[in-house]
Amino acid sequence: xxxxxxxxxxxxxxxxxxxxxxxxxxxxxxxxxxxxxxxxxxxxxxxxxxxxxxxxxxxxxxxxxxxxxxxxxxxxxxxxxxxxxxxxxxxxxxxxxxxxxxxxxxxxxxxxxxx
Amino acid sequence: xxxxxxxxxxxxxxxxxxxxxxxxxxxxxxxxxxxxxxxxxxxxxxxxxxxxxxxxxxxxxxxxxxxxxxxxxxxxxxxxxxxxxxxxxxxxxxxxxxxxxxxxxxxxx
Numbered sequence: 001x002x003x004x005x006x007x008x009x010x011x012x013x014x015x016x017x018x019x020x021x022x023x024x025x026x027x028x029x030x031x032x033x034x035x036x037x038x039x040x041x042x043x044x045x046x047x048x049x050x051x052x053x054x055x056x057x058x059x060x061x062x063x064x065x066x067x068x069x070x071x072x073x074x075x076x077x078x079x080x081x082x083x084x085x086x087x088x089x090x091x092x093x094x095x096x097x098x099x100x101x102x103x104x105x106x107x108x109x110x111x112x113x114x115x
Numbered sequence: 116x117x118x119x120x121x122x123x124x125x126x127x128x129x130x131x132x133x134x135x136x137x138x139x140x141x142x143x144x145x146x147x148x149x150x151x152x153x154x155x156x157x158x159x160x161x162x163x164x165x166x167x168x169x170x171x172x173x174x175x176x177x178x179x180x181x182x183x184x185x186x187x188x189x190x191x192x193x194x195x196x197x198x199x200x201x202x203x204x205x206x207x208x209x210x211x212x213x214x215x216x217x218x219x220x221x222x223x224x
Contacts, residue, residue, distance in 0.1 A: 002159070033212075035212075042214055042215075042216045042217065043201060043203070043214040043217075044214065045211055045212035045213070045214070056211055057211075058211050058212065088156055090158060092158075092160075103160055103163050104148070104160055104163075105160065106150075106157070106158040106159065106160065108156070108157050109156050109157065109158070111156070
């Protein structure tokens with residue numbers, strides 16, 4: 001158990017809908033990272049938050065947004081869902097901003113299926 | 116164009132064999148991670164390194180910053196090592212992660 005909790009574990013929804021994925025980081029970790037893993041694209045970095053503020057942005061679509069709340073949990077919002085958004089969405093947390101000495105811990109992921 | 120290239124893509128080994136997985140990258144990095152993903156999907160961070168070599172049990176990771184290359188070695192491989200191994204780099208520019216496509220390892224008893 002990494003200490004990072006993601007909910008829900010599985011989610012099935014229809015195209016055009018909106019969903020919210022939740023991530024609770026390890027106790028004491030200030031950084032949260034979101035990743036998408038799809039069959040054709042592999043793992044992709046989406047976005048990072050540190051202590052409530054956005055720190056880095058990757059290949060995140062405009063239909064997607066995220067935020068980190070004062071209690072440090074984070075939510076990833078996916079809207080106007082398309083079939084191609086079906087993927088595993090991972091959250092990871094670390095004590096600080098990633099660098100050479102900062103380890104990241106991954107949640108078990110949320111499997112999103114858009115039908 | 117992939118910023119991170121891994122080889123081989125697939126690897127089958129007999130139990131007890133020494134295994135090497137390679138990772139080459141094209142961007143300037145502040146750190147490189149080796150991740151392990153089991154069939155159930157969960158991801159575990161194995162190593163994080165910016166220079167030299169690290170060892171955890173039967174796993175060894177090395178990195179050559181000048182050559183932009185890292186290797187993950189597994190000594191005395193075991194069927195429970197069967198997983199996908201992913202190389203990830205944290206780029207200086209944009210503080211962004213780039214991932215390799217993974218190496219699928221199967222260790223046969």
